[in-house]
Amino acid sequence: MALRYGSIGNPKSFGPDLASTGRRHELIAIATAVAVLLVSxxxxxxxxxxxxxxxxxxxxxxxxxxxxxxxxxxxxxxxxxxxxxxxxxxxxxxxxxxxxxxxxxxxxxxxxxxxxxxxxxxxxxxxxxxxxxxxxxxxxxxxxxxxxxxxxxxxxxxxxxxxxxxxxxxxxxxxxxxxxxxxxxxxxxxxxxxxxxxxxxxxxxxxxxxxxxxxxxxxxxxxxxxxxxxxxxxxxxxxxxxxxxxxxxxxxxxxxxxxxxxxxxxxxxxxxxxxxxxxxxxxxxxxxxxxxxxxxxxxxxxxxxxxxxxxxxxxxxxxxxxxxxxxxxxxxxxxxxxxxxxxxxxxxxxxxxxxxxxxxxxxxxxxxxxxxxxxPAARSATPVTSTAPARKLTLLVRQRPANDRTPAAAVFQVQEGPQPPALEAATVPGPPLVLMQGEPVEITVVNQLREPTAIHWHGIELDSYYDGVPGWGGAGETVAPAIEPGQSFVARFAPPRAGTFIYHTHWHNFLQLTGGLYGPLIVLGPGQTFDPETDKTVMISLGGADDMKSPLLLNGSAQLEPLRLKAAVKYRLRFINITPNNSGLVVSLLAGSAPVRWRAVAKDGADLPPAQVVEREARQLISVGETYDFEFEPTTRVDLRLEVLRPFNRTWAVAEVQVR
Ligand SMILES: [Cu+2]
Incomplete structure (x- = not known):
């Protein structure tokens, strides 16, 4: 079993560190508010x-x-x-x-x-x-x-x-x-x-x-x-x-x-x-x-x-x-x-x-x-676009029809060659885009939906025109357009920071965001290579239209495959909350009912200053639009559990983590 829903029933289940930071009170307050509103x-x-x-x-x-x-x-x-x-x-x-x-x-x-x-x-x-x-x-x-x-x-x-x-x-x-x-x-x-x-x-x-x-x-x-x-x-x-x-x-x-x-x-x-x-x-x-x-x-x-x-x-x-x-x-x-x-x-x-x-x-x-x-400042800031030759990517925004396994979705796909990939191969979330710090990139976003879209590079410091806010982004007379159906838009930037970011629709309707137009945007530092064996992203989204009843998805799945880790290997865990409205999710990595320990290393794509890089209990409240990076080095073979709790109605998504 990789995921389940249930009722906690007892607020103590939120655990000691939540209680000590006052978050337990906050969660209870929210639950109380729900009850109060329900009555009213x-x-x-x-x-x-x-x-x-x-x-x-x-x-x-x-x-x-x-x-x-x-x-x-x-x-x-x-x-x-x-x-x-x-x-x-x-x-x-x-x-x-x-x-x-x-x-x-x-x-x-x-x-x-x-x-x-x-x-x-x-x-x-x-x-x-x-x-x-x-x-x-x-x-x-x-x-x-x-x-x-x-x-x-x-x-x-x-x-x-x-x-x-x-x-x-x-x-x-x-x-x-x-x-x-x-x-x-x-x-x-x-x-x-x-x-x-x-x-x-x-x-x-x-x-x-x-x-x-x-x-x-x-x-x-x-x-x-x-x-x-x-x-x-x-x-x-x-x-x-x-x-x-x-x-x-x-x-x-x-x-x-x-x-x-x-x-x-x-x-x-x-x-x-x-x-x-x-x-x-x-x-x-x-x-x-x-x-x-x-x-x-x-x-x-x-x-x-x-x-x-x-x-x-x-x-x-x-x-x-x-x-x-x-x-x-x-x-x-x-x-x-x-x-x-x-x-x-x-x-x-x-x-x-x-x-x-x-x-x-x-x-x-x-x-x-x-x-x-x-x-603009009198003295201009570090340019974010570079004169170096840009790496070119083509990002398709497509409508995937429902089949017997998956519902209809709006999806991202990266086109590598002259031919677009098979639509059936599309995933939700979109594929991780792995970029290099300081390396210019040109991402051609092709809108194959029947409605306009706009794509936001969440957390990236870039020029306003490419930020993905149609009718607003840009400077002076230049205003960023929406990407109309059949049209494309080239986003140019050179991410100045290595870390965990998000790309997602900024065409704010329910269909596009809950429909799957989001994906992890990972920027690596100079000399780093992306190793999916030790670099694990968990993107939390909502599998449906109802903030309360629809399941939380982990990497697009209500049945996330067990994460298989090796003892004595250092992992980077990247968590992203891109649900529409689940603002106070709590991510925990548990041995039995007790959190293990991990090291907080980054928030929203920015490395934490040394004073904040601390080993602590593996439990983190994560709100919508936040990303958190942790380092985790399991020491022994053990079965762990990754739990994402939705305190609002006390349901959660769980994935097995097997350390071998
Ligand atoms: Cu709000």
Missing amino acids: FGCVRAQELATPKPSQVTLPRIEANRNLAPAGELAGGVLTVRLEIRDGEWYPEAETGPAIVVQALGEEGRALQIPGPLIRVPEGTEVRATVRNVLQKDTVRLYGLHGRPGDVREPLEISSGEIREVRFRLTAPGTYHYWATTTGRPLAGRAGMDSQLAGALIVDPPGAAVADRVFVLGLWLERAVPGFSQPIARQFAVINGKAWPYTERMTADAGQPVRWRWINTSVFDHPMHLHGAYFRVISEGDGAADVTLPVGNQRLVVTDRMPVGGTRAYTLLLEREGRWLFHCHLLTHMSPEYRHLAPTVPGSFQPAVGMHHPVLDPSGMWGMVLGLTVR
Whole structure:
């Protein structure tokens, strides 16, 4: 048996290292959220039906808050801020687009804001805040208006019509948040009317403030609104209150570090992915506490998973001009197909089939997506295209019909000679593309589908035009096209780094991504050769349309062949999560029920700095769009088990690992 599904039943099965890092709590929180949402969906509470619908009265318009202007008045080391919470109309897309009635925070006498007013003060400031509840009947529970560090207080409870005052002192610099609920739910369960009651709370260190920007992630699910019982539900996934293509367009200068603070007060976690460049995780927190990472422990990544309630400070290392994206890698938060969701079990995000999914933007994206234009530096960066003769590859994108063994799929195939390979020989995932660090390559992508496509070289530092974002990528007047049916596109780059990357469709529909348009992209260092005997890639994807019920696939198979290893041989194990929406998979290599030990060596294609190359328990949480490399050297003959756990519904895929 190579794979099975089952129920764990006992959270202790997540193991000691998860518990020690707090991830177990996170997983339990997600499971709790699922349960909470399950109870809430379609459940109409009698007292809420009796309340007049807010939309029957004229409601104030809610502004999208770019988090530029701090709220309140700062004088003599004291910030005085008067907040209120009331119903309003929110325009998460265009200002003339769909309007959603939600509860929102604002400063008294000013427009309501999503996210709520920015509280930003120098270290040592005392905050005197009043909060007025202007809602018709709901009681507000407000979290996070308390001192930093420590001093976590019970939530401030404010009845309808009531005003409460709170005083606290902020002495620990960092990125924090405050949030409120009117449903009594935790952050991980709050998706409807009260889902946008959150704001950034930033404490600046003494001295000149570093120029930075603050972003708050938000999710709103119509089916979480009390009383909602329609078959099709809308969803909005937003950054600072707006969904792409209406999110703010950012600009930066090549070669200048860009400092961003991110806050996730939404109901779900988000693997945030940067195109074309790496970023450093400078600090991470949970809203109440923020930890600045020692330089040696900062992660260099292209994808960072922001847990529910999490905060981050990032430094982006942008060297190349052009238009780039920073976006959540969950399909449900970045594909226009997910603006409307079909009724299904909570935690499963199926696009509503048959709905019109207008493409709002030629990039084909939507939602939690930020556009970033990098202006060229006076002194140009290391060229990524080289004058050396390029290695030429032809990559076919084809439709493979179903047969009695395999379902229909969109597939990648490499064409070696003048004739295309037999379609029946196509595999999902696509074949590993093995490139050499610094060696120029020209990949001709030939689209043989009946619809357009675009291919993204995930994690590769390259020129924007070749990055695979149609209608957006490129610099100046030059805009990358979609690859129309029957057309081809030549992607040119010279990967500057050796490591584990991904190539996948950036034509963000469910069909192409779940249909098989993904594959490992492996870049070798100078002098290295690829030895499939000792270099093992495990690409995790989804075998079907249902995030919860469809099986996890390991290298495209629900029945992965046992991995056969030899004792006293050093292996490189490369793990890739390219599922559409399974954001918190846990990979373990187990002897019995205990993890063996492996050595972490790379993340997202970047070698770890020496301080992070450590031997540790063979267990890793891996989010969508992340890659992790480990070295593993089995010492004795033993039967091991590679397990990929989907904590959301406690199912897993398992492959045997035989050490001989
Ligand atoms: Cu997301």
